[in-house]
Amino acid sequence: MLEKEVVNFERTIIIGIITQNQNEEKLNEYLDELEFLTYTAGGQVVKRFYQKLEKPHPKTFLGSGKIDEINSFIKSNSISTVIFDDELSPSQQKNISKILDCKILDRTNLILDIFAQRAETSYARTQVELAQCQYLLPRLSGLWTHLERQKGGIGLRGPGETEIETDRRIVRDRIALLKEKIKTIDKQMSIQRGNRGAMVRVALVGYTNVGKSTLMNVISKSEVFVENKLFATLDTTVRKVVIKNLPFLLSDTVGFIRKLPTQLIESFKSTLDEVREADLLLHVVDISHSDFEEHINSVNQILQDIKSNNKPVIMVFNKIDAYKHLIIETDDLITEKTVKHFTLEELRSTWMNKSGAKNTLFISATNKDNFEEFRKKVYEMVREIHITRFPYNKFLYPDFKDASED
Missing domain, CATH: 1.10.287 (Helix Hairpins)
Incomplete structure (x- = not known):
């Protein structure tokens, strides 16, 4: 749970269920994220509730006994808001509201509220x-x-x-x-993208709060808003970046999240167009997060949904400075060694073998650790794309030799 001193925030409880497809460990990961979302929205989580069910109850999501238990807790602890980890159907929300005398939200509603605050x-x-x-x-x-x-x-x-x-x-x-x-603004933005010329487009993608905006600030020397909360950045920021003598466009896009509401994917279509039209993706990952592998899978799934999963990708594992402080040292031979027990060198070896060493980097955007290696790799891949598009630009590529000159 988040250990933050929260003053004058809405007193909130969060609720989830354990099913055949979601065990207790997975539920706790989702509830940790839901608690961070709640904190971002301005709430203080007082307690968590969960129940083991084959599937959500069609009328009240939870069983009647658990609903009564929650109702008693609400009355005795001055709870103002109840947040469910899964999206409630209109009938479930209506039925629960009749029983619980407080504000009822689900994960989708909460994310929409945060987006409304951040826009x-x-x-x-x-x-x-x-x-x-x-x-x-x-x-x-x-x-x-x-x-x-x-x-x-x-x-x-x-x-x-x-x-x-x-x-x-x-x-x-x-x-x-x-x-x-x-639709009108989309046309205007499409024209703007078309007017950017023939420069290579690079897009930062990744889970929310992984450090994309911090990386954007460092590489482009700009001042994009950064905060340790979810969805600190909603509006796409595009900056012209020059590495050595090679210019390209770098865009910082909205962060992804598990169970991203379909309404947001649809309404943020133009924002996601920056990803669709990019020539190269920098997939930024918070390696210090215990669930970073699932974050990678969630981002890859959304990239597939928006038909952007076939682009060149550099995997950028960020926050290695934070990861070094989180490594769990254990001599317990009974305990199965998981990703949480790996050293940074072991993770580096694992992921470089998995996704190809040439497209995998480990950095700290905050401390600029391995940043020259990062700049070199981005330059190489942008240059490769640019050469393919403009093969005879001798100003940018003085070492390029045209076969016809022989």
Whole structure:
């Protein structure tokens, strides 16, 4: 759990389930991440609850006994918000809200809320609002449960439903308007990308909070916002970078996360276009995170979803300074040796053998450890792409010899 001193934050509990596809260890990893998300959004996690189920209860996600236990804890501990690790269906959210007298959120809703807090530009705010409206539309009826609690029918049957339908029309109209607005901005951004000329495009990708923006600042000498919270950066930042005599464009994109809401993938399409149109990807990984291998798999899955998994990639394992302090030394021969027990040299050997030594780097963006090696590798791969595109540029490649000159 996060050990942070939290003052005047919303008192929150988080909830998950253990299933055949998600054991207790995996659940705790997800709840650790959910707790960090909650902290980022402005909440203090007071307690975690979980239950072993074959599958989520269709009506209330959890069993009735566990719901009653949670309800008692809420009342006796002044809990204001309950957050579920998985996305709740509209009916589940509605049913749970009838029982628990507090704010009910799920992982998707929480991520959308963080995005709403972090959106700085008009475009980012438009993208987030579209995602929120798409999430809200099927859940509007849950906002009118107060009408159902009023007994008696004369004069109360119609207006509630009318208000719901009115709201649905308003939200549908808003969605249509936002989509048109985004379509217009997308065209403008597409033209901007087209006007950047023929320079090679390099995109930083990776899980959220792995140090992409810090790396962006170091290599481009810019001032991209950096903070030790999830989704500190939403808007894509593009900078012109020159290594030796070779210029290229470097873009810092929004961080990925497990269970990324589909609404966000859709509404952030243009942001992800920076990844789709990149010539080279720098896949940044926080090697000090205990679950970094699953983070890699999550990013690779999203790259596959947006059809960007066939591009040249440099694996950049960041935060080696933090990893050195986390190595667990053990002489217990019974304990199975896992990635958490490997030295940095062992990890380096493992991953270089797995993904190819020439495309794997281990650095610290904060301390600039191995940074010259990083610059050299980026230069080599950008140069290779540039030579393929412009094979006879003697200014950039004085050592290049045209076969026709022989």
